[in-house]
Amino acid sequence: xxxxxxxxxxxxxxxxxxxxxxxxxxxxxxxxxxxxxxxxxxxxxxxxxxxxxxxxxxxxxxxxxxxxxxxxxxxxxxxxxxxxxxxxxxxxxxxxxxxxxxxxxxxxxxxxxxxxxxxxxxxxxxxxxxxxxxxxxxxxxxxxxxxxxxxxxxxxxxxxxxxxxxxxxxxxxxxxxxxx
Amino acid sequence: xxxxxxxxxxxxxxxxxxxxxxxxxxxxxxxxxxxxxxxxxxxxxxxxxxxxxxxxxxxxxxxxxxxxxxxxxxxxxxxxxxxxxxxxxxxxxxxxxxxxxxxxxxxxxxxxxxxxxxxxxxxxxxxxxxxxxxxxxxxxxxxxxxxxxxxxxxxxxxxxxxxxxxxxxxxxxxxxxxxxxxxxxxxxxxxxxxxxxxxxxxxxxxxxxxxxxxxxxxxxxxxxxxxxxxxxxxxxxxxxxxxxxxxxxxxxxxxxxxxxxxxxxxxxxxxxxxxxxxxxxxxxxxxxxxxxxxxxxxxxxxxxxxxxxxxxxxxxxxxxxxxxxxxxxxxxxxxxxxxxxxxxxxxxxxxxxxxxxxxxxxxxxxxxxxxxxxxxxxxxxxxxxxxxxx
Ligand SMILES: NC(=O)c1ccc[n+]([C@@H]2O[C@H](COP(=O)([O-])OP(=O)(O)OC[C@H]3O[C@@H](n4cnc5c(N)ncnc54)[C@H](O)[C@@H]3O)[C@@H](O)[C@H]2O)c1
Ligand SMILES: [Zn+2]
Ligand SMILES: [Zn+2]
Numbered sequence: 001x002x003x004x005x006x007x008x009x010x011x012x013x014x015x016x017x018x019x020x021x022x023x024x025x026x027x028x029x030x031x032x033x034x035x036x037x038x039x040x041x042x043x044x045x046x047x048x049x050x051x052x053x054x055x056x057x058x059x060x061x062x063x064x065x066x067x068x069x070x071x072x073x074x075x076x077x078x079x080x081x082x083x084x085x086x087x088x089x090x091x092x093x094x095x096x097x098x099x100x101x102x103x104x105x106x107x108x109x110x111x112x113x114x115x116x117x118x119x120x121x122x123x124x125x126x127x128x129x130x131x132x133x134x135x136x137x138x139x140x141x142x143x144x145x146x147x148x149x150x151x152x153x154x155x156x157x158x159x160x161x162x163x164x165x166x167x168x169x170x171x172x173x174x175x176x177x178x179x180x
Numbered sequence: 181x182x183x184x185x186x187x188x189x190x191x192x193x194x195x196x197x198x199x200x201x202x203x204x205x206x207x208x209x210x211x212x213x214x215x216x217x218x219x220x221x222x223x224x225x226x227x228x229x230x231x232x233x234x235x236x237x238x239x240x241x242x243x244x245x246x247x248x249x250x251x252x253x254x255x256x257x258x259x260x261x262x263x264x265x266x267x268x269x270x271x272x273x274x275x276x277x278x279x280x281x282x283x284x285x286x287x288x289x290x291x292x293x294x295x296x297x298x299x300x301x302x303x304x305x306x307x308x309x310x311x312x313x314x315x316x317x318x319x320x321x322x323x324x325x326x327x328x329x330x331x332x333x334x335x336x337x338x339x340x341x342x343x344x345x346x347x348x349x350x351x352x353x354x355x356x357x358x359x360x361x362x363x364x365x366x367x368x369x370x371x372x373x374x375x376x377x378x379x380x381x382x383x384x385x386x387x388x389x390x391x392x393x394x395x396x397x398x399x400x401x402x403x404x405x406x407x408x409x410x411x412x413x414x415x416x417x418x419x420x421x422x423x424x425x426x427x428x429x430x431x432x433x434x435x436x437x438x439x440x441x442x443x444x445x446x447x448x449x450x451x452x453x454x455x456x457x458x459x460x461x462x463x464x465x466x467x468x469x470x471x472x473x474x475x476x477x478x479x480x481x482x483x484x485x486x487x488x489x490x491x492x493x494x495x496x497x498x499x500x501x502x503x504x505x506x507x508x509x510x511x512x513x514x515x516x517x518x519x520x521x522x523x524x525x526x527x528x529x530x531x532x533x534x535x536x537x538x539x540x541x542x543x544x545x546x547x548x549x550x551x552x553x554x555x556x557x558x559x560x561x562x563x564x565x566x567x568x569x570x
Contacts (some may be wrong), residue, residue, distance in 0.1 A: 010274050095274055126292075133291060141270040141286045142252065145326055146203040147304065149233070149314015150289040159292050164235035165307065165314045166183065167200040167324065
């Protein structure tokens with residue numbers, strides 16, 4: 001599976017790069033990523049978000065890390081084979097930063113294959129696009145905006161499974177809290 | 181709490197729903213003191229806007245008192261009296277920096293749905309479909325307001341609700357419609373639609389110096405209101421050939437600017453094209469009926485401006501592009517960038533230069549909202565604008 005998406009973030013390139021550079025931040029805007037932990041030496045441990053099934057875990061290593069581009073890939077032998085690149089370029093006319101992200105996910109393990117499907121969303125690239133909207137919101141507006149129809153914020157599954165636009169019940173709020 | 185909910189085409193119902201809670205740091209919760217029914221709500225009621233869901237709370241024109249604020253809101257205090265703009269805007273994206281608030285890039289969590297329909301997404305809007313965010317609206321006792329540190333305008337005078345409520349939408353909308361006309365001394369401005377938006381577009385055109393304002397509609401009491409309140413020259417489209425009459429009133433030139441304050445559900449049109457639109461819209465082959473817009477374009481003087489504030493949702497047929505190009509017309513449009521206009525217009529109200537409350541004809545308790553929709557839609561009892569009080 002391959003996904004590629006671009007978004008313009010109204011912040012200076014150095015700031016946008018700096019935020020992504022700390023991979024722990026990825027869990028703040030990637031819907032299906034539960035946590036990313038620093039293991040030192042340019043390695044990060046990823047855990048998918050536990051929703052109703054098991055959690056996938058794998059390690060990635062940073063391949064390139066420069067102000068204009070960060071690239072990573074799973075270490076050899078991981079259940080989830082993933083690689084990704086993010087590029088940061090100044091937008092013309094002081095319009096912030098153009099961010100282009102490319103990711104690939106693969107899995108040979110059937111058990112993990114369904115998790116991989118979750119990671120990439122139902123349509124190739126669709127979840128990535130929603131994740132980048134969240135990334136832009138975090139950097140520009142300071143938070144991922146929730147609505148009554150989409151309480152988790154931008155989310156590819158939720159687009160087609162909207163709640164009615166009416167306030168959440170206490171039970172729904174509790175469930176949402178667990179997702180936070 | 182009680183809230184007015186969309187239950188299907190031509191069906192709204194006041195129901196018991198959960199009280200809104202803070203979901204984001206920049207949220208506030210408002211206890212509503214007044215809200216209103218808008219012509220835009222009729223597009224939802226009549227079923228012309230896709231992505232509505234049974235149970236959606238409606239309403240995007242409202243004001244009230246702050247009862248709770250999130251940790252990221254430091255400009256509002258509990259007890260503040262505020263009017264809330266209908267577009268939800270973050271204040272920090274490129275569009276917000278340009279003061280194009282209704283194009284905010286961060287306020288529609290369902291932007292993907294709008295992108296599929298329109299190529300890109302505008303802002304999120306309270307109570308206005310899932311394509312525009314799926315936010316509960318303000319025809320209710322309480323409402324959650326996202327980005328509350330940017331939107332709500334504090335009212336620190338003791339003007340009654342009715343004089344400031346319309347800062348939430350239709351006064352800025354009418355004003356922006358007139359402002360887009362770039363009115364010069366001597367200009368004649370014609371306005372299609374003498375509904376609430378048209379009335380306030382006419383009043384704004386006067387404020388901005390129009391020499392003459394012409395009102396076009398087919399509802400006599402609305403035309404009479406425009407004549408009485410704004411000094412507009414009325415044209416009843418059922419009784420005369422509108423274009424001929426406009427040429428007569430302007431020495432054969434045509435109005436310098438034409439404002440479409442009707443939108444996608446325009447009535448009539450005469451002759452074969454009207455029949456064509458009725459059939460195509462019924463078959464959903466054309467989504468909107470652009471009679472007023474076509475007439476505004478063909479009536480405008482050479483080199484003039486057509487300002488479109490009536491809402492369109494999808495696709496139009498028989499659009500007179502030849503007239504636009506060959507007669508150098510300028511078309512301007514948009515959902516109103518309300519935030520940009522609230523403070524200056526509040527100032528106009530405080531100074532007594534404009535008083536938008538003249539449009540209010542009906543005041544109803546929230547529980548009677550469904551009757552309010554019906555009365556407003558069918559223009560019964562000389563209805564122009566309905567205000568709801570919980
Ligand atoms: N751009 C924005 O930000 C914005 C904001 C608010 C409302 N609106 C839109 O403005 C429009 C008007 O809103 P309103 O509250 O005044 O609604 P309304 O339905 O009360 O008014 C529309 C008026 O147009 C008249 N009309 C119908 N067909 C006509 C025709 N062919 N020629 C001339 N007049 C005709 C009707 O008789 C009615 O009086 C709606 O489309 C609404 O969605 C836009
Ligand atoms: Zn409105
Ligand atoms: Zn914005």
